[in-house]
Amino acid sequence: MPLLGLGTFRLRGPEETYRTVDAALTVGYRAFDTAAVYRNEADIGQALSTLLPKHGLSRADVFITTKLSPRDQGSKARDGCLRSLEQLGLDYIDLCLIHWPGTQGLDVKDKRNPDNRAQSWATLEEFYTEGKFHAIGVSNYTVKHMEELLNSCRVVPALLQVEFHPRLAQTELREICEKNGVCFQAYSSLGTGVLLSDPVVQEMAERCGRTPAQVLLRWALQQNIPVLPKSCQPHRVQENACLFDFELSDGDMAKLSALDCSEKFCWDPSLVL
Ligand SMILES: NC(=O)c1ccc[n+]([C@@H]2O[C@H](COP(=O)([O-])OP(=O)(O)OC[C@H]3O[C@@H](n4cnc5c(N)ncnc54)[C@H](OP(=O)(O)O)[C@@H]3O)[C@@H](O)[C@H]2O)c1
Numbered sequence: 001m002p003l004l005g006l007g008t009f010r011l012r013g014p015e016e017t018y019r020t021v022d023a024a025l026t027v028g029y030r031a032f033d034t035a036a037v038y039r040n041e042a043d044i045g046q047a048l049s050t051l052l053p054k055h056g057l058s059r060a061d062v063f064i065t066t067k068l069s070p071r072d073q074g075s076k077a078r079d080g081c082l083r084s085l086e087q088l089g090l091d092y093i094d095l096c097l098i099h100w101p102g103t104q105g106l107d108v109k110d111k112r113n114p115d116n117r118a119q120s121w122a123t124l125e126e127f128y129t130e131g132k133f134h135a136i137g138v139s140n141y142t143v144k145h146m147e148e149l150l151n152s153c154r155v156v157p158a159l160l161q162v163e164f165h166p167r168l169a170q171t172e173l174r175e176i177c178e179k180n181g182v183c184f185q186a187y188s189s190l191g192t193g194v195l196l197s198d199p200v201v202q203e204m205a206e207r208c209g210r211t212p213a214q215v216l217l218r219w220a221l222q223q224n225i226p227v228l229p230k231s232c233q234p235h236r237v238q239e240n241a242c243l244f245d246f247e248l249s250d251g252d253m254a255k256l257s258a259l260d261c262s263e264k265f266c267w268d269p270s271l272v273l
Contacts, residue, residue: 001063001095001135001159003221004241005031007187007230009038016232017043018051023234025055027241033161033187033228034088035067035099036080041087049089064088065161067099067139068124074103074116077123085132096124096133097161101145102272113273117145118152125155135159137182140269143172150180159183161228165191166201166219169260185226189216192265200259204252217243219256 006024011017017040021032034044044064052058066088072080085093102108103116124136137159138149149157160177164170164186177184190196196212205212213229213236220227221243229240248256 001183001226002029002031003224003226004029004217004243005033005063005065005226005228006237007228008032008034008040008044009230011038011040011043011230011232014043014046018047019234020232020237021047022051022054023237024241025051025057027238029237029241030061031063031065031228033065035097036069036072036084036087037067037099041066041084042089045088045090059090063094064090065095065097066093067097068120070100070102070104072120073098073100074112074119077120078126081123081127081132092131093133095135095137095159096127097137097139097159098124098141100140100267100272101138101142101269108271109273111273114148117149121149121153125153128155137161139187140267141173142269142272143176145269145272146173146176146182150176156180157182159185161185161187163188163264163266164220164225165189165195165216166198166256166259167191167195167261167263169257169262183226185228186220187228188266189220189227189229191216191263194265198259200255204248204255208246208248208252210246211239213240214243214246215248215252215256218246218248219253222248222253 006029066084068080102113127133128136135158137157139161201212205215
């Protein structure tokens with residue numbers, strides 16, 4: 001899996017999707033992160049079917065991640081997985097994740113949450129065995145959810161995708177991933193855009209002759225953590241890919257890591273039973 005992927009949350013409509021995927025392929029992105037809940041799987045699938053030949057690429061040159069909707073958790077998982085394959089128009093998906101530990105419509109404390117996600121995982125394992133998913137993993141799992149899964153799974157999750165940036169260190173989750181051979185992947189590396197105006201990030205960017213987005217993404221990459229910046233603006237898609245020709249000093253890495261204050265900008269799974 002490439003270390004850099006394009007985030008596609010809030011990418012909407014066939015034109016915007018086509019333009020953005022085109023810009024991304026042009027500057028070297030080969031991974032795309034979507035989800036059933038983003039409601040853009042069909043637009044991404046269509047864009048890729050036209051754009052891959054245009055860029056001289058084939059299906060095998062790109063890495064597509066999607067996620068099972070919290071609405072399809074449990075007994076509806078099989079239908080949800082088939083729907084994603086159909087929407088994307090693909091024979092296989094490179095990586096499919098359970099998007100969220102809970103089930104839509106159930107209270108976070110509802111005892112059916114763990115049963116439903118266990119059933120979803122068993123379904124993902126079936127698609128993996130059948131070769132329809134080349135890898136399977138989870139997203140937004142806490143330490144408790146990860147331990148439960150690692151203790152019961154037949155196939156060990158390949159990847160955990162969670163919110164990760166200098167203000168959210170996720171130390172314990174990273175340790176669990178490392179110990180169990182699970183790839184730890186960051187989402188919302190820019191803090192959904194909020195961290196771009198952090199004074200420490202801004203000062204560093206100015207000093208290094210880089211942009212705040214590049215500094216934030218480089219901080220993750222330099223720890224070997226894959227990132228998924230989202231932008232629907234071609235010049236920012238390009239900016240977010242220029243990450244491999246500079247390095248942050250140990251001092252700057254430490255300065256960014258010291259910003260950790262357990263701040264979350266996205267949804268918080270910690271209460272899900
Ligand atoms: N598994 C999950 O539950 C989950 C949750 C959240 C995110 N994700 C994944 O991770 C991806 C990224 O996370 P995210 O979308 O939450 O946030 P993000 O990548 O941290 O930030 C995206 C925001 O920053 C802006 N932006 C991007 N590049 C910029 C740049 N170079 N300069 C200035 N502004 C810039 C974007 O605006 P413009 O588009 O206008 O440029 C957008 O508003 C998502 O798209 C999704 O694929 C997964």
